[in-house]
Amino acid sequence: MHELSIASxxxxxxxxxxxxxxxxxLLKVGLRVGELAGVEPEALSFCFDSLVRGTELExxxxxxxxxxxxxxxxxxxxxxxxVDYSIVCPDCGAAGTRCIGGxxxxxxxxxxxxx
Amino acid sequence: xxxxxxxKKVLNEIDRLAAELRARFREHGILCLNLxxxxxxxxxxxxxxxxxxxxxxxxxxxxTGDIQTDNDARRLAGFGFxxxxxxxxxxxxxxxxMIERALAGWRLDELDLLFIENVGNLVCPASYxxxxxxxxxxxxxxxxxxxxxxxxxxxxxxxxxVLSKTDLLPHVPFSxxxxxxxxxxxxxxxxxxxxxxxxxxxxxxxxxxxxERCRAVRPATPAGPNLDRSxxx
Numbered sequence: 001m002h003e004l005s006i007a008s009x010x011x012x013x014x015x016x017x018x019x020x021x022x023x024x025x026l027l028k029v030g031l032r033v034g035e036l037a038g039v040e041p042e043a044l045s046f047c048f049d050s051l052v053r054g055t056e057l058e059x060x061x062x063x064x065x066x067x068x069x070x071x072x073x074x075x076x077x078x079x080x081x082x083v084d085y086s087i088v089c090p091d092c093g094a095a096g097t098r099c100i101g102g103x104x105x106x107x108x109x110x111x112x113x114x115x
Numbered sequence: 116x117x118x119x120x121x122x123k124k125v126l127n128e129i130d131r132l133a134a135e136l137r138a139r140f141r142e143h144g145i146l147c148l149n150l151x152x153x154x155x156x157x158x159x160x161x162x163x164x165x166x167x168x169x170x171x172x173x174x175x176x177x178x179t180g181d182i183q184t185d186n187d188a189r190r191l192a193g194f195g196f197x198x199x200x201x202x203x204x205x206x207x208x209x210x211x212x213m214i215e216r217a218l219a220g221w222r223l224d225e226l227d228l229l230f231i232e233n234v235g236n237l238v239c240p241a242s243y244x245x246x247x248x249x250x251x252x253x254x255x256x257x258x259x260x261x262x263x264x265x266x267x268x269x270x271x272x273x274x275x276x277v278l279s280k281t282d283l284l285p286h287v288p289f290s291x292x293x294x295x296x297x298x299x300x301x302x303x304x305x306x307x308x309x310x311x312x313x314x315x316x317x318x319x320x321x322x323x324x325x326x327e328r329c330r331a332v333r334p335a336t337p338a339g340p341n342l343d344r345s346x347x348x
Binding site: 085107 | 127267
C-alpha cells in the first residue's frame, strides 16, 4: 500500500504548481502509469480522493492513463506491445528486444480554471 | 478552463535524492545493494551467513528496514559490522529519505559494501530507488515458482534473483526450472543463483557475485592509500 505516499507526492507537486498560479481553481491532474510501475490505479485513485476530500483542494480529481509494456526490436526496428510477457519480436523473431515503455509514473497535465 | 502540461515524474523529489545517494556511493567506491523479497524469504538469514563469512575489518555495513521492531538489527549486530535498523512505523517500503537519514554519522569512506535490507514486500519497494547499484530479489522455494509472473515489476527491476531455501526442495512442490523460466520471461538476461543459507550450498557463488560487483564499482587507484582494499583481505 504505497499508493498513499504516491498520492501525497502528487498532491505536493500539484500544490507547488498552484503556488505559481494564485487564484486558479485546480480541477484535474493527469497521470501516466505504466504496467511495470508497481502502482495499482484503483488504490491510487482511492487514496488521492481521500486526501483531497474536505481540503481546499476539492474538487480536484485524478485521471489515470495506463501504459502497457512496450519493447523495441533492435534487429528490425519494430516496436510492439508485450502480451503475456513474451518479448520476442513478432515480426522477425529476435529475442533481444529492449524495454522502451511501461515504467512510467508521471504527471502529464494539470487542468485548472483561472479566476 | 486550461490545461497546463506537467511532464514530471511523480517521485521526482525522492528520485533526485536517490540519485544523490548513488553519486555519493560511487564517489566512495561503495557497492550498495537493495535486498527485496516477500516477508520470510530469508533476507536476514542470508545476511547473517554473508557477514559471518567476512573477515573482521571487512568494510561492510547493513541498513535493515522493518515496519516494527529492531529484531533484525539485533540479529545482524553480532558479527561486528555496523548495522542500523530503520523502523518505518507503518510504511511498506524504504525510501531514499530514510536511507539518507540512517547513514548520518557513518563515514562512507570506511565502507566498500552496503546492504540495504528492505521491508519484506514484493510490491511497493519496486517503485522506490534507494540509490543502490542493484536490487537483489530473494525468492524462497516455499513460495510459488510463479511469483515472477505475479510480481513482474520487482523481478523486472532486480538484477539478481536469489532462489533461497533450496534445502527444502524435497518437501515442496517448487520447480527451480519454472522459477527460472518465469523470471527470464519477465526479465530476460536476469542473473539467477540458487542457495541455502541453512546448509551453505550455493553461498560460494553468492560471495563470488558480491566480490565481482564490488570490484566493478571500486575506483581504479593503481597507487595510493587505497591499495589495502582488496576484497579478501
